[in-house]
Structure formats: structure tokens, C-alpha cells
Amino acid sequence: MFDYDKWQEIFASIQRHKLRTTLTALGVFWGIFMLVLLLGAGNGLRNGVEYEFQDDALNSIWIRRGVTSMEYQGLPEGRPISFDNEDYDLLIDHFDGIEHATGRFYLRGDQLLVYKDKELSFPTRGVHPGHQQVEKSIIIRGRYINQRDLDEYRKVAVIGKEVAASVFGNENPIGKELKIGGIIYTVVGEYYEEGNPNEMRIVYLPISTVQRVYAGTKTLHQLMITTGDMPLEEMKALEKEIKMAMAARHQFALADPRAIWMSNMGVQFQEYQNFFRAIRIFVWFVGIGSIIAGVIGVSNIMLIVVKDRTREIGVRKALGATPRDFIAMIFQEAIVITGLAGCGGLAAGVGVLAIISDLEVQYFRNPEINIWVGLAATLVLILAGALAGLLPARQAARIHPVVAMKAD
Amino acid sequence: MKAKIGVSWSLLHLINRNHPIDKMISLKKIRKAYRTDFTTLEVLKGIDLEIASGEFVSIMGSSGSGKSTLLNVLGLLDDFDSGAYHLNGESMKNLSAKEGAHFRNRLIGFGFQSFNLLSFKTADENVALPLYYQRVDRNERQKKAREYLERVGLLDWADHLPTQLSGGQQQRVAIARALITQPKIILADEPTGALDSKTSDEVMGLFQDVNDEGITVVLVTHENDIAERTKRTILLKDGLIEGDQMHMSTAKLSINV
Ligand SMILES: Nc1ncnc2c1ncn2[C@@H]1O[C@H](COP(=O)(O)OP(=O)(O)OP(=O)(O)O)[C@@H](O)[C@H]1O
Ligand SMILES: [Mg+2]
Numbered sequence: 031m032f033d034y035d036k037w038q039e040i041f042a043s044i045q046r047h048k049l050r051t052t053l054t055a056l057g058v059f060w061g062i063f064m065l066v067l068l069l070g071a072g073n074g075l076r077n078g079v080e081y082e083f084q085d086d087a088l089n090s091i092w093i094r095r096g097v098t099s100m101e102y103q104g105l106p107e108g109r110p111i112s113f114d115n116e117d118y119d120l121l122i123d124h125f126d127g128i129e130h131a132t133g134r135f136y137l138r139g140d141q142l143l144v145y146k147d148k149e150l151s152f153p154t155r156g157v158h159p160g161h162q163q164v165e166k167s168i169i170i171r172g173r174y175i176n177q178r179d180l181d182e183y184r185k186v187a188v189i190g191k192e193v194a195a196s197v198f199g200n201e202n203p204i205g206k207e208l209k210i211g212g213i214i215y216t217v218v219g220e221y222y223e224e225g226n227p228n229e230m231r232i233v234y235l236p237i238s239t240v241q242r243v244y245a246g247t248k249t250l251h252q253l254m255i256t257t258g259d260m261p262l263e264e265m266k267a268l269e270k271e272i273k274m275a276m277a278a279r280h281q282f283a284l285a286d287p288r289a290i291w292m293s294n295m296g297v298q299f300q301e302y303q304n305f306f307r308a309i310r311i312f313v314w315f316v317g318i319g320s321i322i323a324g325v326i327g328v329s330n331i332m333l334i335v336v337k338d339r340t341r342e343i344g345v346r347k348a349l350g351a352t353p354r355d356f357i358a359m360i361f362q363e364a365i366v367i368t369g370l371a372g373c374g375g376l377a378a379g380v381g382v383l384a385i386i387s388d389l390e391v392q393y394f395r396n397p398e399i400n401i402w403v404g405l406a407a408t409l410v411l412i413l414a415g416a417l418a419g420l421l422p423a424r425q426a427a428r429i430h431p432v433v434a435m436k437a438d
Numbered sequence: 439m440k441a442k443i444g445v446s447w448s449l450l451h452l453i454n455r456n457h458p459i460d461k462m463i464s465l466k467k468i469r470k471a472y473r474t475d476f477t478t479l480e481v482l483k484g485i486d487l488e489i490a491s492g493e494f495v496s497i498m499g500s501s502g503s504g505k506s507t508l509l510n511v512l513g514l515l516d517d518f519d520s521g522a523y524h525l526n527g528e529s530m531k532n533l534s535a536k537e538g539a540h541f542r543n544r545l546i547g548f549g550f551q552s553f554n555l556l557s558f559k560t561a562d563e564n565v566a567l568p569l570y571y572q573r574v575d576r577n578e579r580q581k582k583a584r585e586y587l588e589r590v591g592l593l594d595w596a597d598h599l600p601t602q603l604s605g606g607q608q609q610r611v612a613i614a615r616a617l618i619t620q621p622k623i624i625l626a627d628e629p630t631g632a633l634d635s636k637t638s639d640e641v642m643g644l645f646q647d648v649n650d651e652g653i654t655v656v657l658v659t660h661e662n663d664i665a666e667r668t669k670r671t672i673l674l675k676d677g678l679i680e681g682d683q684m685h686m687s688t689a690k691l692s693i694n695v
Binding site: 042344345346347350355430432 | 513
């Protein structure tokens with residue numbers, strides 16, 4: 031029910047103390063504004079990092095070449111470690127729990143792609159079939175590199191969506207002949223990946239073909255595996271075992287941190303998640319703290335209002351106002367102040383987030399806040415407003431009319 | 439205190455007039471003390487008093503004798519410690535705040551020396567206020583407020599704030615506010631205390647009109663000529679009733695209605 035008189039009373043009261051009310055409202059406004067901003071920024075940071083993780087499998091372990099930084103059994107430090115196909119075979123043959131594996135061979139620089147009159151350059155890599163799962167590539171047309179491509183040294187290519195769009199436009203690239211670095215390949219597949227679109231600007235070729243045609247080696251630049259639904263602890267153990275095997279094979283100290291670089295996406299992701307959990311707790315802590323400060327401000331101002339209006343309250347009581355009338359009045363005023371200021375803060379916070387979400391910064395994306403969290407926060411704020419009115423309302427209700435009328 | 443009261447006090451009229459017609463107020467051994475941490479000040483020391491419906495009563499006494507305290511107890515603005523108080527036949531003992539508010543709103547209209555109008559509300563809004571606590575519809579309130587303002591001759595001032603009105607006008611607005619709920623009794627603490635004699639006269643005229651309609655009027659005053667315009671004067675001294683005088687010229691009026 032809309033009680034015009036009550037609202038008029040409230041706004042009249044607010045209007046009589048504009049500055050005071052404004053300052054108080056500002057406290058609440060700032061509280062919720064900061065909460066929204068901090069939450070949004072926290073989310074932005076998390077989204078940014080998750081975005082970077084999105085295009086790779088979270089159950090993957092990446093192994094990169096390094097240079098020894100320790101002597102090992104008479105071998106000097108500063109020795110570069112390199113991988114070859116036998117390392118790949120080692121991974122495949124000797125470890126349980128590896129779901130997919132792949133090597134990677136980077137062709138130096140971007141390769142020139144020629145199709146009809148189009149000439150464009152893209153990064154090009156040789157990979158095993160398991161690369162698809164490591165990179166979480168989704169085939170949208172044709173197929174990925176397969177074992178027969180490798181066995182028969184086929185000249186086939188799988189290209190990213192961006193590559194296909196740039197080179198073939200609206201044409202279907204599957205089956206088309208494409209000159210890559212001077213050699214003609216048949217496009218057999220086109221893929222898509224979540225996350226950073228740069229991951230779809232790459233050309234993948236069978237690793238055997240690349241090794242033979244461009245380099246004449248069995249070298250691999252990088253090795254990756256996925257581990258299925260292996261738990262993190264086992265993943266860490268597997269990582270250690272692989273390092274031990276590599277250390278034995280390539281003769282470097284197990285303790286050498288630089289001989290090979292291994293990154294465990296699962297563990298890294300979990301570390302990030304822990305980090306963001308900590309940030310979140312901090313954000314809520316600070317945000318709720320400032321809201322509480324705002325609410326205490328409202329409570330305080332309402333106490334002053336009650337004190338200021340003691341005489342008026344006394345007169346109203348003489349005329350028949352019940353304690354409940356004042357409780358309702360004070361509550362509503364407190365709720366109106368917190369509610370309006372809170373909604374303002376929420377809107378301002380969301381507005382600022384919308385502005386900064388347009389900024390293109392790495393590791394920072396979509397600093398939005400969950401609409402439910404926003405609404406819940408507003409609801410809590412209104413409850414807090416009621417709470418803020420509690421003490422002053424009781425104060426007002428208790429005032430004895432005759433005492434009140436003597437006040438000044 | 440100024441000149442001693444020029445009314446002849448008669449103990450014959452003291453207390454317990456037998457079988458008053460339609461008792462409006464009945465006080466029995468009402469006591470009240472103000473307590474602080476270290477002292478207790480007894481203000482009402484056992485007041486026995488009956489006021490019939492339709493009476494026009496003034497309460498007099500020297501400063502500090504307990505007049506305001508008594509009136510506040512009568513008006514349910516303050517508690518009493520012991521004794522019995524019946525208003526319009528109902529016991530006023532141990533009322534909750536809500537019950538007190540209800541009785542004040544339905545039965546009593548108040549006048550004050552300092553008027554106690556809300557300064558940020560216009561005359562008609564002030565007059566309408568008691569009806570708000572009866573949950574009367576807004577338009578109806580406004581209509582009634584104007585009606586009562588007209589009765590006190592201030593319809594043209596309906597939209598004015600109290601600060602824009604003279605003392606006498608403010609008191610008339612306050613009286614209109616007291617009357618709007620059609621109370622059974624009007625209680626006024628020195629309603630003319632802040633007014634000059636001419637405006638006092640007008641205000642007393644209003645009270646007379648109100649009483650003529652049958653509404654019981656009880657007012658506190660320091661002034662003999664004000665008291666003389668009522669039909670009965672009660673004299674307080676040190677928290678006890680020392681005198682209770684019917685004014686002969688108008689005495690018969692106090693009984694009928
Ligand atoms: N709230 C209070 N606390 C303590 N003492 C009080 C309180 N109100 C009144 N008194 C004291 O009680 C006594 C009676 O006060 P009251 O106001 O009833 O006197 P009064 O007859 O109305 O006097 P006046 O003619 O000056 O208005 C006085 O001594 C006064 O100081
Ligand atoms: Mg007094």
C-alpha cells in the first residue's frame with residue numbers, strides 16, 4: 031500500500047536536513063560503490079586469467095627446453111638440452127595416465143601462405159595428433175592431423191579459423207591447395223578455439239612432414255601431455271617422474287631448475303584460483319567494512335534526527351501517535367536513505383565497471399559483477415538500513431511525551 | 439506570584455461532591471514523585487478529584503505546586519505512582535504506550551502555553567495532524583481541518599506557517615487542532631500565559647464556546663480573571679487540593695448539558 035503521507039513526511043524530513051542526509055548517504059553510496067568496483071575488478075582479473083587459460087587444457091603439462099645451470103657428473107653447466115622424437119616415444123611408452131601427448135616443432139618466423147592471388151604470413155607448427163586435445167582445438171570443418179598423416183609424411187594442413195577467414199574468405203578451405211613456405215599442402219581441417227583469438231591464427235602440419243621437409247631433423251621444440259581426469263596430486267607426481275626420466279636421459283641434475291621447464295596447467299590454475307579466492311575474501315572484507323561504516327553513519331544520523339525532533343515527537347505523541355508510528359517513520363527514513371544511496375552506488379559502480387571493461391588490458395577482462403550478487407547486496411543494504419534505524423527508532427519510541435515537549 | 443486570588447475559597451466545595459452526573463474524571467489518592475539518583479520530590483501527594491462531564495474547570499496555585507504535573511497526569515502525558523484514575527469511566531492505570539496514545543487521540547484535546555505547533559507544517563496541516571493518527575483519509579482530513587480553522591476564525595490563514603501567525607492566532611490553531619478529533623475533554627496548561635489580555639480574552643471566548651457544546655474543559659492558569667471565566671476553580675498547594683470553588687454566577691451551568 032502506498033501511504034502518501036508517510037512518504038511525504040520522510041521526504042520533508044530529509045529535505046529539512048539536506049546536507050546532513052547527503053553526507054550520510056554519501057557514506058553508504060561509497061560503501062556499495064567500492065564493493066561493486068572491487069568485486070568487479072576482482073572478477074575482471076579472474077576472467078582475464080581464465081581467458082588466458084581457456085585455450086589450453088587444464089589437465090596439461092608443458093615441457094620446454096632449457097639450458098643447464100648446474101654441473102652434472104662432470105658435464106659443465108650452460109649445456110642446452112634439446113628434445114627429439116625419442117622423448118615423445120618415452121612419454122608415450124613409459125608413463126601411465128597420459129591421455130594425449132604431442133611434440134611441437136616451430137617453423138622459424140611466420141610462413142608465407144599463398145592461395146590464388148592472396149599472400150599472407152602466419153605462424154606454422156608441426157604437431158602430433160594429440161596436440162588437438164592439448165590445445166582444446168575444436169574442428170569446425172574437416173579433420174585434425176592424424177597418425178597416418180605422420181606415418182606417410184603427408185603434406186596436409188589444419189588451419190585456424192582466422193587463417194581460413196583471411197586466406198579463403200567465404201570459400202570452404204577443405205581440400206584446397208595452399209602453398210606454405212613454398213611447398214604445396216592440402217587443407218584438411220579448420221579449427222576453432224575458445225579464448226584469445228590469436229590462437230586461431232596458426233597453421234598446423236604433421237610433425238613428421240615438418241621435420242623432414244624443412245629441417246631434416248628429429249628435433250622437437252616442445253612436448254605436451256594431457257592427463258585425463260587425473261587428480262592434481264597425481265599430476266604433480268607424474269610431473270616429477272617425467273622430470274626424473276628426462277634428467278636421466280639428458281643427463282642433468284634433477285635439482286637443476288633451468289635444464290627443462292615444466293609447467294603444470296592444473297597446478298597453475300589452482301594456484302590462480304587460490305589467489306583469486308584470497309582476493310575475493312579481501313574484497314568482501316573491505317566492501318562489507320565500508321558498508322558497515324556507511325550504515326553506522328545512517329544509524330548515527332537517525333539518532334541525531336530523533337534527538338533533534340524530540341519535541342516534535344512529544345507533540346505527535348500527545349496528539350495520538352503510537353510508538354509504532356515512530357518506529358515505522360524512522361525505519362522508513364533510514365531505509366530510504368540507505369536504499370537510494372545504495373542503488374546509486376550500485377548503479378555508479380556498474381557504470382564505472384562498464385567503462386573500464388572497454389579497456390584492452392591483458393589479464394583483465396569483463397569486470398562485470400554477477401547481477402544476483404548486486405541485487406543481494408542491495409537487499410542486504412536495505413536490511414542494513416532497517417538495522418540502522420533500529421536504535422534510533424527505539425529511542426524515539428521510548429521518549430515520554432511530557433519529557434519530549436520540554437526538550438529544545 | 440502576583441496578587442492573591444480574589445475568589446473566596448470555600449471548603450464546602452472540597453472534594454467528593456456526591457454522585458456527580460456523568461463522571462469525566464475521577465482521581466483517588468493520586469500520588470506522584472519525581473526521582474533522581476539522590477532525591478525524591480513528591481509533587482502530587484494524594485489528589486482526590488472528580489470532574490463531571492461538561493464542566494469548565496480552572497486549576498490554580500503557586501508556582502511549583504504541581505499544576506502542570508496534575509494536568510499531565512490527567513492528559514496521560516505522564517505516569518502517576520499510585521492511586522486510581524478513571525477517565526470517561528475507564529481506568530488509566532498502567533496503560534501501555536499504545537493505549538495511552540489511543541486515549542489521548544480519541545478522548546483528549548490539548549492546549550499548551552507555547553502552543554506546540556509543528557513549525558514546518560502549515561496551519562491546516564497542524565490542525566489535521568491528530569486525524570492522521572486516526573488513519574483518516576487525506577482529503578477528509580484536509581476538509582475537516584479547514585472546517586475547524588473556520589470555527590476559530592482562521593480559514594484565511596490555513597496555508598500559513600506558525601511563524602507567520604501571531605501568538606493568539608497560533609493558540610487558536612492549536613485549539614482547532616485539539617477540537618478536530620471531537621474530544622470529550624480539553625486540557626490546557628496556561629493557554630493564555632503567553633498572550634496579552636485582549637488575545638487571552640478571545641482565546642477564553644473560544645474555550646467558553648467549546649464548553650457550551652458540552653466538552654469538558656480543564657485549564658491551568660495563574661490569572662484570576664481567567665479563572666473567573668471558568669465555572670469551577672481548584673486550588674493546589676504543595677501537591678494537595680487546598681480549595682475547590684464553584685463560581686456562583688455560572689455554577690448551575692456546570693451540572694447540566
Ligand atoms: N520532570 C521533572 N523532574 C523533576 N522535577 C520536576 C519535573 N517536572 C516538574 N518538577 C518539579 O515538580 C514540581 C511541580 O512542578 P509543576 O511543573 O507541576 O509545577 P507548576 O505548578 O506547574 O508550576 P508553574 O506554575 O511554575 O508552572 C516543581 O518543583 C518542579 O520543579
Ligand atoms: Mg506549570
